[in-house]
Amino acid sequence: MNGRLDRAEIVIVGNGIAGITAALEARRLAPEKRIVVITSQLHPPIHTPALKQFACARLEREQLLVHPAGIERQQRIHVITSRVEEIQAQSQYLLLSGNRPFHYGKLLLATGSVPQGLPETLPGQHFDGVLTLHRLRDYLDLRRRLPTVQEAVVIGGGAHAVETVMTLLYWGIRTHWLLRGEYPLSRQLDAQGGALVRETLHRAGAIIHQGIEVVDIVGRIGVVVGVITNQRKMIPCQLVLVCTGSRPAIELSERCSMPLCRQHGILVDDLLRTNVPNIFAAGDVAAIRDPQTNRYAPRAQWYAAGEQGRIAGAMLADRPDLTRPPLGVSWHATHLGELSLLIAGNPHLQYPGIETLTDASQGGYRRLALFEDRLIGYLSLGHIQPDSLAIKRLIEEGHSVRPILKALLKGDVDAHHYFARLQAPPVQALPLINSQPERQRLPITGKLALTPEQLPLLAGSSPTGPSPKVPAGSSAYSHHTLWSYLEQKERP
Template sequence: MRRYVSPYVVRILNGAMPGGNPQKMTVSKGVLCMSNRAMSVMNGQYKTESADIVIVGNGIAGLTAAVEARRLAPGARIAIISEQCHPTINTPALKQFAIGKLAQEQLLAYPAGTERAQRIHAINARVESINAQGKYVCLSGGQGFGYGSLLIATGSAPNGLPLNLPGRDFDGVLTLHCLQDYLNLRRRLDEVDSAVVVGGGAHAIETVMCLLHYGIEVHWLIRNETFLSKMLDDEASELILENMRNVGTKVYTGTELVGIVGRVGSVAGVVTTRQNMIPCQLVLMCTGTSPVTTLAEQCDMPMLHERGILVDDQFRTSVRDIYAAGDVAARKNPQTGVYETHAQWYDAVLQGRTVAALMTGHHKLASSSLGVSWHATHLGALYMLTVGDPLSMLEGTTILKHSTKKKYRRMSLVDDRLVGYLSLGTMQPDSLAIKRIIDEGLSIRAVKDVLLKGDFDARKYFSQSRSRAARDMVTSGKIPVVNPLVSSLPVTDRIVRAYTQCITPGGAMLSLPAPTTSRRPQTEPLHEPMPAHTLSSIDSQLTIHEWEEELLPSLSPSPIDNQLTIHEWEDELRPSTDKLPVNSKKVVESILVALPSRPASRNLWSYSRKLPAIVARSSSAQRPTPAKAEKASCHERGDRANFLL
């Protein structure tokens, strides 16, 4: 049977890839290989792979998108490229891991071996740049990897210390961000009597509570005069800081580091802008994060970015077939019209699911807006919740406040609609219910007082709203009109396959926009609508190659799709630092299969050298005996356990 190779593959075989041989080659010299993971083209020294969906980064947004894409498109080729050498972990749980409430194995965001079970090709490599015109990414070492749709989920990086700060390299100066940082912290806690925490955000205060749990004296340096100045007003900030002082924290507002003092290479203290020296053995930096936009800068076509990669409501960047999600994506705030990033676990999960639906052509599943952001955490005896923009200064905004000695609430309203909500107290309100009220623009005229006092009953409120809507429909005889969501770009229900080219009816390549030097954020749509006749002509040419169509399995749901689901993100894991358990020598039992012993020199989180082979299900004539099946099952379980070793 005759095989067809796309023009992109021809360019690869002719040496178009970085570091390739420019001499002329013919397609007949190449060998085309296909598997259920990725397609490979091998020609002498070349080995170039591709996938229909390529995801850069294996954080929660990237892995959620991969798993959801597999569920929606069982026949698609999916690949994740990441420098991270361990499975995806539940980053909000790192605070509980630091105080010993969770074992290391319990940090996994998905069950061990999810990528292998879901036929997701995991590649441990660094992506250096993007060739959007050729639709491939350049890996370290000069290799390339083609894509049909590309998702950038590179996350964020810690801000850390200034490069010119004296003493920043002393032993005992840590920046808390990833798993390795928290492992390093846990090894040092038994030797520390006094520590300095630098930062004025939620991460900093959670770190302070972690150190207090171990009985360590904590000095907390905040650059601003208030805590969380972008989310809290002065009254809320003072309530939290006073609560922290009452539990033994020494708080320094309006204070920054000038330098770090050391003794024989280790931290001995810090010097502040108030010209005082604080003795300590540990300095922890919790000064926030910044999105990693390197790939936007290293793309051959202009990709709009500033503080994050700019995306529209469907998480599309300014470059065709390239999406961004997670901490790196800057989405327009529906209330202010400003592009903002949201480094929140809840948002990252929703974004991963939405992007997966879009990349697989299931646009109806991704039609709903994600709405406003929200943040909830537990700070000792206080619960903190912010939804929307509680500090909103929009025209016509009314501010309502209610405060007692241990409670504080603030609501921002425009007419009778809620646009921002802030709550501090011993009880936490229903966060998702309040978010729904803001997202749907519901009237709170009847529940304004109970919301302000913290006695809001969400179930009763929404039940009455449904009853009222039904009564109005019966009395008026009219069905309520639902306004459909409008997309800025017409979409088609298909997966963008790798190595396809956009050909106009005349046979010429579809012209690409000229590169521009402007990268400033804008609030206009990132994609201009295309004429309907152009889309139809393009779609008629974008067909799956014969060899792809022949090898694609039937689009039937896999049994494992019903088993490997994301944790219940509605019950987001929040650090609990109120009634912390007494530190004991009791061993925390793991919820996973017992791990075999390994030499102490190996890292617990490195992958096993030996990966189990994926064996196709045997037919009834070749089905093994029950004894052999049981032996094979035991061997398979052992290989799964080795995934963490």
């Protein structure tokens, strides 16, 4: 190998927030191990949620860095800039670009996500001025173009699209927002909540086109000059910004010699282990089980990726005893212009026995899902944002929320006072979820229900070989799902 580094006890593919957090945690717990991060990214890890602030010129590039420059060298973490072509799991080595083998003891896949983009068959998508916003280089390109743009089109209906519309309005650009449906964030909000977001952006100055899709992008001498919609209308513009969501970057997992189980991402257990020995996954690429519905999906949020990085770091360092408790129910908090959005648990879950309450006072909107006086889902949209981690804890510990139901509906619940009355420790001092079965406060306990596809992964065995045993008492294997419980309750 001509003196080149060709092996390490710990190898991490990807240097986003999950990858770098795992590397630093592993270094803290295993100071003697060699740690290598392999990435094709040409810059250090950045704080991706802050890119919208960067687009508004409120932050400069240096302020986007997650850690001070050079922290990898300071912590003796080797960074190799290369592309991983395949994984030879039986022999435990990667094949890098240039046909370079690299051996690993434990491997973490933290490859993140890739943008959905536009349909490949859409004409004109490669004209200059058509940008898919996803990474730093896309926002650098956007910043350079903004001074010359008078009119722009934003395609997409999610939170990313909302933030992009607000960025353009901030720069005084006439902005057309194209929505495929009647309201934005249709996967997170119901019609009432979506209408509130739509009207907020309309008042801010956005020109909103509902039920519209782009069928052609028009250019002149290679530069975009407008889009044509499915209603045969042309919208002139100098910039088209594509914010159509992202998907897990699972391409490397498809080139593994031992098949990795995938379902909306790479399937992992609560300790982020895949079905292949010594291979872990974390961040946007990892599909994690929702303890309420038993469905697997990525937790594509910054906070969740950081938490997964810490769990993965402990596992890579052979310190499962120091892993944090399971991630618990999903939650997401963000700002949509002047509105704050919080979603915790499953506020849209509908089934006999689940009670749904809504409130649209104080210029906002709240939606609660209750099961036998216990909160199982919460949505808050408005100018007041409740304590998101406190709401998450309310769902996971299963306390009756009847005493604070009115405050929850109004969005002004005092969680600290409520937990103090329960003689519980402060919210910040509690783990996300208690993994000890005798103290577990999730709503339902019992035997975990698994689909045939999930059995090889979660039962600790697979056609390709055994997976590590799960520690006794792990909540991933000891609590029933609410969905399964309700189904059984309906049986005669």
